Amino acid sequence: MTRAIKPDHYEQGIPVFKPSTAQFEDFYAFNKAVHPYGMQSGIIKVIPPSEWVDSLHDSPDYLTQEDLLNVKLKNPIEQQVSLMSNKSCFSIDNVEKHRTYTLPQWKKLHDQLKYSLPRPRGAKSDSIKSKDGFVPDEKEGEFIANIDTSIYEQDYIEFLESQYWKSLKFSAPLYAADSLGSLFPKNLKTWNVSSLPNLLDYLPGKIPGVNDSYLYAGLWKATFSWHLEDQDLHSINYIHFGAPKKWYSIPQDQHREFYQLMSNTYPDDAKHCSEFLRHKTFLVDPKYIRSNGITVNEIVHREKEFIITYPYGYHSGFNLGYNLAESVNFAIEEWLPIGLRAKKCECIDDSVGIDVRKLMESVSKCILCPTLMQENTFQDSLKKLFILGTNSKAHRICGKIIPGLEVDGDLITKYFSMIDNTKLSICNYCGEGGYCVSCSFQDCTNCYHVLCSLNSNVLIDRCKIYCEVHKGEAVTKFDLLEIGDIISFDSKYGEIVSLDKEKKTTTMATFPEAEHILIHQYQLESIKAPNRKRDRDDDD
Structure with a gap:
C-alpha cells in the first residue's frame, strides 16, 4: 500500500x-x-x-x-x-x-x-553546443554509447x-x-x-x-x-x-x-x-x-x-x-x-x-487486506492460505497476525470467531477500510492492514502490531513462540525475522524483495533475538 x-x-x-x-x-x-x-x-x-x-x-x-x-x-x-x-x-x-x-x-x-x-x-556549427556537456573520448576498442545531451536546452x-x-x-x-x-x-x-x-x-x-x-x-x-x-x-x-x-x-x-x-x-x-x-x-x-x-x-x-x-x-x-x-x-x-x-x-x-x-481467474485478492496474492513478492509469508468452507484466500502473514483466526497448515480453520476490533476499520496508512489490526499498546486506536504495516513505520512483535509512537513498548518472549511464528518486523529497516524450532534457525527476509536469508543458528535453551539494524548502526 x-x-x-x-x-x-x-x-x-x-x-x-x-x-x-x-x-x-x-x-x-x-x-x-x-x-x-x-x-x-x-x-x-x-x-x-x-x-x-x-x-x-x-x-x-x-x-x-x-x-x-x-x-x-x-x-x-x-x-x-x-x-x-x-x-x-x-x-x-x-x-x-x-x-x-x-x-x-x-x-x-x-x-x-x-x-x-x-x-x-x-547558426555556426558549434553554436548549439553547451559548455556543460561532456562525453569522454573513446579508447581503442571501447564504445561510448552516449552523446552530449546538454545541447537540448529548451x-x-x-x-x-x-x-x-x-x-x-x-x-x-x-x-x-x-x-x-x-x-x-x-x-x-x-x-x-x-x-x-x-x-x-x-x-x-x-x-x-x-x-x-x-x-x-x-x-x-x-x-x-x-x-x-x-x-x-x-x-x-x-x-x-x-x-x-x-x-x-x-x-x-x-x-x-x-x-x-x-x-x-x-x-x-x-x-x-x-x-x-x-x-x-x-x-x-x-x-x-x-x-x-x-x-x-x-x-x-x-x-x-x-x-x-x-x-x-x-x-x-x-x-x-x-x-x-x-x-x-x-x-x-x-x-x-x-x-x-x-x-x-x-x-x-x-x-x-x-x-x-x-487472467482474472489467475489473479486473486487476499480476503483480509486490499493487496493482491503475489507469491513472488514475499515468499513464505505471502503464500496462500485457504479458508475452510470457502473459495477465498488470504496471505499467510495476514492469517498469522489478525486476531480471531486459527491457522492449521494451509487452512484457516477458525475464521473470525473472535472479531475483536478488526472488522471494517480504516487503515491509518492507506486510508482504505477492511480488516485492520490495532496497535497493541493499551487504548491506542491506530490500526493497519497487515501488509500496510510492512510499508509503514510500525513494529510487528510476536504477531502484535505496535504503531510508530508505541513501538518501543514491544517485548518479545521467545518461550511462547511456535514454529513459523514471526518474531519481529521493523518496517523502517525492512527486516522480518521468523523462527523455525525444528531447523533451529531464525530467518530474515527483506521487504519487499524478501529473499529469505539464513542469518544465524542458535541453541534452543539460550535463544537470543538477532541484533536490530539500528543497534548495528549505532555500533558503526
Missing part, C-alpha cells in the same frame, strides 16, 4: 512526479497511487530518485561493453511520410529495411547528413519541434523499434522495466513488447504515431541514454472526441477498421487538434526519466536525435474492467489479444 502521491509539478498539462526513495521502491503501489492523475492527463512523467539513478549507474552490470555491443537492431523501419490534403495531417508507411545494426553502427548514423540535427538559420528543443513538423515529409526517418531485449541488470529489483511486478505476471507465457521488454533506438524525427496500447494497457518507457523524446497526449475525458476527429480525418481507414488507430500510422499536428477544440498535453522526456502511458490516453511523439529507450506494458487492478472491454485490430496478423477473463 502507498499513501496518495501528488505530482511535484505540471508541465503543459502533464503531471511530473519526483517520488522519494520510500515512495519509489514499490512499483505496483506507486502506480496505484498515481493512477487517478494518469487517467486524466493520458501520460505522466516520473523522475526517479537520484539515489536510484546513482545506484543503477554505479552498478558494474549496467551498460557494460558486452551488453552494449550485443544489442542487435534488426530490420529498422524507414518511415515514409505522406502529406494528406490537410497539410497538418500525415500518413506513415513503416517499411522494414532488411538489415541488422549494432549500436556503434547506429550511433554513426546520427552524424550522417540525412539524420543529423538541423541548426537555426545563421530554446533548441522548441526549434527542433518546429522543424520536425515543417520537414517531416522531406526525408524519411529511420527507427529501430521493437527490438527484444533489456539493458537493465538482471539483479535490479526496483523499476526494472524487464521485470516489473504487475498483473501480466499471471499470463501463461511471454508476449514480446507486452510483458517482455523491447528496446527502441531512435534517430532525429523517428516517430511514434497516435495510438493506444494493445488491450488498452499501461506502458512504461525509460530512456537509458541519448537525446530526449517529445510526447503528446490527449486527456481521457476527450478521447471520444479525438477518435471522432481522427475518423473524420481518415474516413476510409476508420470505415475499414474501427481500431484503425492501433495501426500506428496516422499522425496529426497538435495545432490541428487544438483548432478542433481538443486539448493536447505535451512534455519533453529526457534520459534517466520514465514516461507512463494510461488506458484511453491517446499519445504520440518523436525522437530528438540518437537515443536508446526500453519499454513494456503492464497492468494493475484498475485495468481489469478496461481490459475486458478493449477491442483489438482484426486486420493485422500479429495484433495482440489477452484473454482477460482467464
Whole structure:
C-alpha cells in the first residue's frame, strides 16, 4: 500500500512526479497511487530518485561493453511520410529495411547528413553546443554509447519541434523499434522495466513488447504515431541514454472526441477498421487538434526519466536525435474492467489479444487486506492460505497476525470467531477500510492492514502490531513462540525475522524483495533475538 502521491509539478498539462526513495521502491503501489492523475492527463512523467539513478549507474552490470555491443537492431523501419490534403495531417508507411545494426553502427548514423540535427538559420556549427556537456573520448576498442545531451536546452528543443513538423515529409526517418531485449541488470529489483511486478505476471507465457521488454533506438524525427496500447494497457518507457523524446497526449475525458476527429480525418481507414488507430500510422499536428477544440498535453522526456502511458490516453511523439529507450506494458487492478472491454485490430496478423477473463481467474485478492496474492513478492509469508468452507484466500502473514483466526497448515480453520476490533476499520496508512489490526499498546486506536504495516513505520512483535509512537513498548518472549511464528518486523529497516524450532534457525527476509536469508543458528535453551539494524548502526 502507498499513501496518495501528488505530482511535484505540471508541465503543459502533464503531471511530473519526483517520488522519494520510500515512495519509489514499490512499483505496483506507486502506480496505484498515481493512477487517478494518469487517467486524466493520458501520460505522466516520473523522475526517479537520484539515489536510484546513482545506484543503477554505479552498478558494474549496467551498460557494460558486452551488453552494449550485443544489442542487435534488426530490420529498422524507414518511415515514409505522406502529406494528406490537410497539410497538418500525415500518413506513415513503416517499411522494414532488411538489415541488422549494432549500436556503434547506429550511433554513426546520427552524424550522417540525412539524420543529423538541423541548426537555426545563421547558426555556426558549434553554436548549439553547451559548455556543460561532456562525453569522454573513446579508447581503442571501447564504445561510448552516449552523446552530449546538454545541447537540448529548451530554446533548441522548441526549434527542433518546429522543424520536425515543417520537414517531416522531406526525408524519411529511420527507427529501430521493437527490438527484444533489456539493458537493465538482471539483479535490479526496483523499476526494472524487464521485470516489473504487475498483473501480466499471471499470463501463461511471454508476449514480446507486452510483458517482455523491447528496446527502441531512435534517430532525429523517428516517430511514434497516435495510438493506444494493445488491450488498452499501461506502458512504461525509460530512456537509458541519448537525446530526449517529445510526447503528446490527449486527456481521457476527450478521447471520444479525438477518435471522432481522427475518423473524420481518415474516413476510409476508420470505415475499414474501427481500431484503425492501433495501426500506428496516422499522425496529426497538435495545432490541428487544438483548432478542433481538443486539448493536447505535451512534455519533453529526457534520459534517466520514465514516461507512463494510461488506458484511453491517446499519445504520440518523436525522437530528438540518437537515443536508446526500453519499454513494456503492464497492468494493475484498475485495468481489469478496461481490459475486458478493449477491442483489438482484426486486420493485422500479429495484433495482440489477452484473454482477460482467464487472467482474472489467475489473479486473486487476499480476503483480509486490499493487496493482491503475489507469491513472488514475499515468499513464505505471502503464500496462500485457504479458508475452510470457502473459495477465498488470504496471505499467510495476514492469517498469522489478525486476531480471531486459527491457522492449521494451509487452512484457516477458525475464521473470525473472535472479531475483536478488526472488522471494517480504516487503515491509518492507506486510508482504505477492511480488516485492520490495532496497535497493541493499551487504548491506542491506530490500526493497519497487515501488509500496510510492512510499508509503514510500525513494529510487528510476536504477531502484535505496535504503531510508530508505541513501538518501543514491544517485548518479545521467545518461550511462547511456535514454529513459523514471526518474531519481529521493523518496517523502517525492512527486516522480518521468523523462527523455525525444528531447523533451529531464525530467518530474515527483506521487504519487499524478501529473499529469505539464513542469518544465524542458535541453541534452543539460550535463544537470543538477532541484533536490530539500528543497534548495528549505532555500533558503526
